[in-house]
Amino acid sequence: MGLFRRRPDLLGDADDFSAPPWRVRLGRSLRGAAGAPVEWVRTARQWPRRFWGQPAEDGGRSWGRVAGAFPAAAAGVGLVTFAFVGHHQRSGLAREYEIAAREAAAEGDADAVVLLRRRLGELGQNGERDRLQLAAALSAAGRDAEALELLTGLLGGPDDPGYAPAHLLFAHKLLEEPDAGETDDEEPQTAESNTAAPSREARRRQALRHLTAALEAAPDDDRVAGDAASLLIKAGAPAAAAPLLERLAAERPEIWPDLMRLYVGLGRPEDAARAAEAATPVLQNRLNRNPLDRDARLRLADALVRNGRFDDAVSTLAAGRSLHPDGNVDRLLAAVHVGEYDRSVAARDGRLGRRLLLLERALKYDAGFGPALERLATFAATAAAQFDRDVAAPTVEDARQLLERMLASGEAPAGVHFALGLNALQADDREKAFFHFERAHQLDPKLAEAANNLAYLLSQQDDPDLERALAVADAAVAAAPNHPQVRHTRGVILAALDRPEDALLEYERAMERGLTRSPEVRAEVADLYDRLGRPELAESFRNGPAPSSAE
Incomplete structure (x- = not known):
């Protein structure tokens, strides 16, 4: 039965003279037009008949039957509503x-x-x-x-x-679990069922x-990837986190600054420079939105330096000096200049005057900045090693004269005395070095480098003053408890005082903080184990291979 078929029962036949005139006219009109509306009208006319049926005598529905079906219908509606x-x-x-x-x-x-x-x-x-x-x-x-x-x-x-x-x-x-104090690194049979506390x-x-x-389980879930990357870094697997963060950074540029920092920690300077280039506009936008955002300013300066934009980095930090009065920006500016000095030395840059200018500017921002003073004290030997024999290079005397002029200016006398002490050691003048380290320690007892050198010289002179050396070494440890050389010096003094157990503790702390691979330190530890009656351990330090991990 076609959709557009003419239906006499609805519209009436054109030759059916018994049909009402209006139906005949309507039928003729609709048959001359589209047939679809005809079907809609027919369907609409049929709905009452389909629902109610024919009159009761023809087996159709009656009002009574509909009333009888009403409870079931109401129950259905009630269930749906409920x-x-x-x-x-x-x-x-x-x-x-x-x-x-x-x-x-x-x-x-x-x-x-x-x-x-x-x-x-x-x-x-x-x-x-x-x-x-x-x-x-x-x-x-x-x-x-x-x-x-x-x-x-x-x-x-x-x-x-x-x-x-x-x-x-x-x-x-x-x-997150705290260490249980055990040393057994054997892995349990199952990570989840073992009741014994596993090692770190x-x-x-x-x-x-x-x-x-x-x-x-969720290779395409960015949220899982981000959380996993954070935990991988925490678990000591940053290399595995790097590709996850790089994937996320493609859609979320705000990740590039963190990725830059990660590559720096991994020792991948090329990747760090690439990440720094992508991080620069992100950090610049952050800083533009909030000039008081100190973290964005510092990270932007770092990114600019890694992109070779030293002057822009200095300008970025200098603009924050008044905005972050308590943010130690001057020390950061000094560090940036020292970093540029180191890059100049590594690149064998022949502009020696620029090197000295970088150190002078560093000390202008922070007159007591130790790394700048150290480089100023030793730049003569460093610079000389970078030049050919026929090229003029500064001498130790040149450095000494510059330092003495700084001392006369009255700026940072403790730091300058410390630098002059290093300069004297370069010239193999221990007496003068002792004088300057002594002055530096008296002026600033918290200057750990000066105290450490003074303590060492006190313990190594012809008539060693070990008790005073230990007191000065204690001051150095209090000022810089995580400095490996400071711990080593205190260990040397304790060993000279015939306190091998205490000395061994300091040596172990020094190795833990970076001196593990030092042959000198390992030999001294072996001697301490011999003195403690542990020859097997002494042998392992004396003849065993040093760890291959980086210091």
């Missing part, structure tokens, strides 16, 4: 529980958070997200065993990487496995 209203009531209740859970977390009520998260799971479907949030709440409440049991099903199996956020939560917990290295390996699984 389901609709119930769904919205549950949604509203879930929102209230969510708000309450967040408020409880902000107030530090961990037990309340657990109860609310459990209720939210019951209102929902106890899906992956519900279980993860409940597990996080249990963990925050110190109920790690329950959290572990809850998350077991979210970790997947051999062929299933599992739920990525669950792996991230495990990695975070493993990296074992926990790190477990965390790395969870992070790998998280990335496999």
Whole structure:
């Protein structure tokens, strides 16, 4: 039956003279036009008949029959309405529980958070997200065993990487756990089931496995990638975090400054320079929006330096001197000038006058800046090594005269005395070096470098004053407790005082802070172990290979 077929029962036949005249006229008119409206009219005319049927005597519906069917129809409508209203009531209740859970977390009520998260799971479907949030709440409440049991099903199996956020939560917990004090680095059979506390290295390996699984479970999830990158850096695997951050930086340029810093830490200067170029406009925009953003200013200066734009970096920092009066900007300016000096030396730049000017400007910004004073004291030997024999180079005497002029000006006398002491050591004049280090220590007892050198000279002179040397070394340690040379000097003095156990402790601290591969330090540690009656350990330090990691 076609859609546009003429239907006499609705419109009437053109030859059916029994049909009302209006129907005949209507039929003729509609048949001359489009047929689709005809079908719509016919359908509309048929709906009452289809619903009610023919009169009761023809088996159609009657009012009584319709009334009898009304309760069922009403019940159906009621069920639909009840389901609709119930769904919205549950949604509203879930929102209230969510708000309450967040408020409880902000107030530090961990037990309340657990109860609310459990209720939210019951209102929902106890899906992956519900279980993860409940597990996080249990963990925050110190109920790690329950959290572990809850998350077991979210970790997947051999062929299933599992739920990525669950792996991230495990990695975070493993990296946050405090050390148990053990030294055994043997990895447990399973990361989650072992009841013995694993070592730091074992926990790190477990965390790395969870992070790998998280990335496999959600390879295209940018949020997972960002969280995994942060945890990889925390786990000591920044190289694995770099490609993740680079992928994110393509869509989120604000990541480039962090990526630049990461490449610097990885010792990848070319990548750091490339990241610095991309980070520069990002940081410049941040600084334009808020000139008081000290972090953006410092990072922008760093990026500019890495792009070879030294003058722009200096201008950026100098513009912040008045905006950040307590931000130590002058010291940063001094550091930037010293860094440019070092690059000039490394590049064998023949403009010797520019090198000296860089150091003078550094000391103008911060007259007591130790690195600038050290380079000023030793620049003669450094510069001479960079030039051919037939090219004039500054001498130690030239440096000494410049330092003496600075001393006469009255600026930073402690620092200048320290630099003059280094200059005297370059000239192999220990007596003069002792005088200047003594003056520097008296003027500024917190100048750790001066105290360290004075302590060492006191312990090495013909008639060593070991007790005073130890007192000065103590002052140096108090001023710079993490300086490896300071720790080493104190160890040397303690060994000379026949205190091998105390000396060994200082040597171990010095090695921990960067002197692990020093043959001299390892030989001295071997001698201390011999004195303590541990020849096997002495042998391992005397003949064993030094660690290959960078100092």
